[in-house]
Amino acid sequence: MNNDFWANQTNDENLKRAAMLKSFSVNSYRNLNADKISFKNKVNLFIGPNNSGKSNLIDAISFSSRIINSEKRESESAFLDELNKRNWGDLLNRKLAKPAKIKLEWVLDTSRLGYPDLSYCLEFMVGDNQQNFYITDEHLRFSEAVRNQSRPFDFFRCHNEELGLGKFSVRTRENRTAKIIDLKVNPRESVFRQISSLLDDEKFRLKLYPNFQPTVKLVQETFAAFHTYSSTVFELMAMREAVDYEMGARYLDRNGANLVNVLLYLDEKYDFIDQYTEVMRELIPGLERIKVIHASERKRSLRLIIDNNNYQLHEMSDGTIKAMIMALLVWSPEPATILAIDEPEINIHPAWLKVIANWMLRSPAGSQWLISTHSPDFLDSFTEAFVDGRVGVFVFDTNQPEQIMDLTPAMLEPRLNEGWELGDLYRVGDPLLGGWPW
Template sequence: MITRFTCSNFKNISISDLEFGKVNLLIGPNNAGKSNFIRALSFAANMTNTPNNVDSGFLSEIRRNGSVEVIRHGAQTEKVHLSWRILLDNNPMDYTLDFQLKQKSFEIAKESLDSVKVIGKNDRPFNYFLFHDKNPGYGMFSTAHKMGSANRRVHVPAQTDETGLRQFDKLVMKNEDLLKSHYVRETIFTMLEALRSYFLKFYSYSSSQFDFEKVRQLQEPTVTAKRLTKDGSNFLNVYRYAEMIDPDFSERFLNKMKELITDLKNIEIVEGLDKIGMKLHMYHSEYMLSEVSDGTIEALLLALLISLPKELAPTLLAIDEPEVNLHPAWQNVLAKWLQTSAVFSQCFISTHSSDFLDAFTEGFRNGNVNIFVYDPTGKESFKPLNRERVNFEIDNGWLLGDLYRVNDPAIGGWPW
């Protein structure tokens, strides 16, 4: 899971060393930067998830974020800094990515992976690899870290328009010194594979990107749909694949939807004319997806993400404004799903719904939910909600949504 995150000059986001837990909420009005926060947090994951037939995952993600618009307006430098502290198998490490606009194109200025723990007699954390810093077009790997062992660096040429995470396999195959190094092969390679695997199962969605009309359409069946697309259009095939690999999935999914639709009896995949669809059975009627509301479609998509089998489960689930289209009562249920789900190890949710916030009050009070609020006056785009500042109100029966509705200065939220 991501335990800390730092970002500067990415769109309108500037934050320093924010600490995260399992459930993390972003609160703020429109244009506060909630969506951009999730884009920044998801940058390395989206880059890593770019199909292998694309030349540069890094440049693809730059383009997805608007190319030159990725740089904060009015920034004194054209360099973007992103740093994730990630806990993998109880081993904390810092992955850093700096990139800049240079001669009308973007290039990576620095990429590194460092141990958080100081090893041996070093006075600073051990560096596993470092690319481009002070030497553009080259990277270097450590070959040993045990005390007393020689730590000869292996230098390799590397593209400045692609990350080491995506070109590491090619670098190893082309360089005999890397192949000969047992430490590089057994430790660093294993570590990079674990980091890539983490990012590959990092799911990021925005409710505004869901295409409800495509979800409603009958789909051609496929057995390769293991991940819900950004627009949700392959929902039926992901559902069908989850059913195939997990005999308990359909019941788990149905029970979640019954919490929202009280007269729901069953959900089934139906087939005909070489297409598949979904039918919802109620006590007195039946509905195909083409007959249900946008809110029901969105609820089905969210229930899927929170019910996935272990083999398909995300390491991190990020959703921008999941409450859109949902009835306030359904928002309450969704909040419960997010706080109790064992499918993912961590989630990030952006919202400006007071009804949705209400359901996180107890989790926040108990320290199980972290909340970050927009700060229009400070240097940081978001800051942690001060628990001591709101504990008195919560102890006296106020809910988080109540504080949001009255525009309490500690939580803010309203645009005026």
Template sequence: MSLLSIWAKDYKNLNFYSTPLELKPLNILVGPNGSGKSNLVGLLNLIHLSVFQNSEDIKGLEYACDYLGGSHLLYFNRERPSEVSVKYKFTGIAETRNQPIHLDLKLFVSQSSNRIELSEDFLYSPVRGDEDQPFYYYKFHDHSIGSGVLSILQPDGSQRFQRISDIPVDSLGLLSIDERIQKDEEVRELLLKSSIYAVRQHLLDEIKGWRFYNANHMNSQKIRNAEPKVSSGSLNTYLSESGENLAAVLEQLSNDSVDFEERFNEAVKQLFPMTRRIRATRAGLLNLTIEWSVQGIGKGLTLRDMSDGSVRMLCWAVILLSPKLPSLLVIDEPELGIHVAWMKILAGWIHYAAQRTKVIVSTHSPDLLDCFTDRSDCVISLNLRADGLVSLDGIQEEQFKARLQEGWELGDLYRVGDPSIGGWPW
């Protein structure tokens, strides 16, 4: 399963509900500060954070909305009360006869409260590929808030709708179905006759599998000093957002895959040709650190002997070269603190990851953009309009063909301020 497309209406400064953003295996976001790159990433984080129950008191949706801005999710020029509309399209599975899966949400922003609640929550697939003929697995809050219908499988193979009530407005239907199963035996029996359960489980697994990384959140000093606990299983399959479990992830992936260990060491030799080997090793009985063996130096070095940019590149190498990639990998400004000479190496790692999963990269670096000149079809330029909204524009290579033939690269257009490639908007 994979995310195919997203739609948004009145979500902050994004309004592209009539024409969705179709995601490719590799997607490069460019645009000036304030153009909406972080808002676009926030659209993905909205449902990612919503599928986690953060505590007994705060539901995932409430936490996600608060984290992303609360009532400020609504476009600033829209009067309250109003709604924010978002939609996500995923590849299909056997249970949907390989028809794509749609999740449609409307978030209600009231006049007086900063709290955001669901006013629509639909899960459906097209019938025989016809997007205008949806088959609904559930429709919650459709005619009245707090009620909705489930699609129930009949003995003869046909479907019928069963209306249910007491549906929470602060939790996605993907989760509230589970809540109802625990509380309501009648609903539990209904769901056993439904095709919803397999579909929603695949969807939850997909969304929970997404990973988000922002270079601003990686504290090189803390990564250097961290000595994560030795663990087993899948606890350290993925690097944390802060990067402080770097040694534990490196050990886990190296134990699981000799190919990864070799590939990671070759990657480090690209950065530092004098490297003999880099590996996770014990720091006492229960903790881990990273040992860096260098030609001509008898004593092993550690992360404390590396610069901030070097430590960050190790993080990107673990993330992008991993044999166990997340189902969606979102990276914000990976170029921060990285020398220009390493941009080509970093871009190569990004290309390698995008061959194996869906990757979204947001960047302000013309040097990194240079490395994607032959993949200009993957670049999405976010441009501010006079009304404060943003247009999402694909790069039209024909427009720059003459310059490219002269030897220009994509980053050169950014450097000279071409607004169509994220250059100066003023």
């Protein structure tokens, strides 16, 4: 593999600005209640039985990113739209009577940027009809007090004192208390989607925005580069067909259908496809070349040349296409800041899973992985990195008081010293790893 190519990508400005997810807290979001789940900066594995909350956690973490990334017009509520997609009241823990609140809190690690860590909280009411769904607390602050401050600096805090009222802080000299500006905000939309309307206020525009904008932009860019995928929703039939050429397809869509256009974009900008072919050759030794071909004036498709034979994507297995998706997600020179994927192992051969796990561990810095898996073969490949602290393992069990357990190497030390791997312990149903329905 051309290591110089991959090393050069770590200099990309997007990676320099990236914030990582340090921890996440969730209360009453479906079946989830967990305080400060602490993540690793590389790979985080979620294991547990079906219906134990793994997919719900990924959905909860991505909730705010879906709002910020929404294509809804500013006059429409992306917050309410996301609730609608999740069947409104079904989002609340079924053990609670309505109305009740759901609370989500993200802590972003910005240490590489010279920032203190940032804490963003979104709390909202869930009721019996649309009028009873609104944000009750939204705030962005430094997660700890810095310098001579008695408490963490708030960039903004909205709705907690009065619904529809936002308090925005203006930083002053170190030894002086921050000035507070009160502004009206919409309780049925995130503040991050109200910046344009807030700029209409002269006090906000002149006194607050110059200080406020860089930090808010950092959070927006972090959430905007947060992408979630599920192996079960990739539209493989659509991917096998020729697609209309579209410029600027930087990231893979959730259904994967724009794979060809993303490869075209990356190849035009980085000369990527040769490097991509080299990576895929680790799975398909006879692979000579991957190329984009013109199926018609507007249509493009992929061709794989293997052992001197030409193959179209419609001739490739489901597992091969999903492996191609994984190769793109791992090795893209414009990686997402945070990548979450549900059950990547589906259709992929166990031997290939070991290669893909190795890709994740040796890929350029920049992407943080959140992976829900039932595959012991996949888990095996992360054992060494788990022991040396590069991989986090989180065990889900709704029958335990501690619903999500952060597994540590010390907990498994006797077994690991005997030569057991993570997947081995999963296969035999070791109580610490769980993962089995009975």
